[in-house]
Amino acid sequence: MAEKRNERNDKLREERREQILEAALEVFARKGFVGTKASDISKYSGLSHGLTYHYFESKDEIFTELVERALKSAAAVIDYALLQPGTSADQLTWLTGIILSHTGGSSSYPFLLMVQAFTMESIPPKAKELVAEYEGLPRIRMAELVRKGQEEGSFREGDPEQLAYVYLSAIQGLSFSSFAAGRSFPVDPAHVNQLLLN
Amino acid sequence: MAEKRNERNDKLREERREQILEAALEVFARKGFVGTKASDISKYSGLSHGLTYHYFESKDEIFTELVERALKSAAAVIDYALLQPGTSADQLTWLTGIILSHTGGSSSYPFLLMVQAFTMESIPPKAKELVAEYEGLPRIRMAELVRKGQEEGSFREGDPEQLAYVYLSAIQGLSFSSFAAGRSFPVDPAHVNQLLLN
DNA sequence: GTCTATAGTTCGATAGAC
DNA sequence: GTCTATCGAACTATAGAC
Incomplete structure (x- = not known):
């Protein structure tokens, strides 16, 4: 009972x-x-x-928990991509598709939270610590995918971490725009993937 | 006197x-x-x-004036690009170079202000009106450059406004990352330009 | 033109009833 | 477990001296 x-x-x-x-x-x-x-x-x-x-306990605690979830998801989606079947190019296609389809409107909220966490000083100290801890993770995991793709010969040459940085930055910008823009502009995922592919 | x-x-x-x-x-x-x-x-x-x-008069007025300046600059830099000598591809090279060199540290402040103005509800109403007024301007001017480049044959085919949208979003993402990332990652402007060039 | 002091308001957090 | 009422701190904007 x-x-x-x-x-x-x-x-x-x-x-x-x-x-x-x-x-x-x-x-x-x-x-x-x-x-x-x-x-x-x-x-x-x-x-x-x-x-x-x-x-x-506080407003701070709520915000911090949300930031932690968002940061972990951001790294996790790339890990999922690495688990997808097929070549590295296939995994990249999957990843770009997933991210671009999860943008705009309320799907962008976790992303907007991270933008605040990355740029604003006026956020709880614990949230800042989390950002410092997870900040480089997506880039490191993405660089792994790039390195694998280069070995397969389908990805362009260059420092994997730099290439990962450019790709992730570009796709972040697209996520942001799809939220900020009044109307929605269709984006061809293949167009974005060309940043990494031969 | x-x-x-x-x-x-x-x-x-x-x-x-x-x-x-x-x-x-x-x-x-x-x-x-x-x-x-x-x-x-x-x-x-x-x-x-x-x-x-x-x-x-108020905190609001200061913020609003700063947002107006930032929005006007963002549109102006593309107009300057259209005034540069050479082909459309040359103008694109100039534009990408200028923007990428004006990122990181304090050069990113106007950009960060615009990010707030685009995403946050808690900003002065007049700032929101300005955003609504100037929001699409860079994309429209950029589309003009793309159309010109397509006529010259050096830019890839496709809807000029969509291509402009992808380019501007990507370069916004790079601006944001260069501020947010702890260390600075060098970006090859030519790599970014390939989003638009053949 | 410039400063200090403060009035008036708002908000985060808590106490205590049900 | 849930709600209403309230306290104390912090902030914007103004008033008034120099």
């Missing part, structure tokens, strides 16, 4: 946390960390102000 | 305004609009809090 109740409570707690985090992600992305009031988050989540503070 | 004094005063006023705007640009870029306190600007400019409000 006591077991059942605990399970129910745990599930409830987890649901509430996610409810708060989901709302916070959108509000932080749109108003910025400092521009977001704690009351904005609770209003948007449909929960009370006090309950938000029952589940999280 | 009265003439001379007015001239001196005008010059003084202009100098102070620029002093405030220069300081504000850096602080806004690094802390964000909401994260920047009016006192941060006055401290950084070396002037008093009260004097800042003598020259500007």
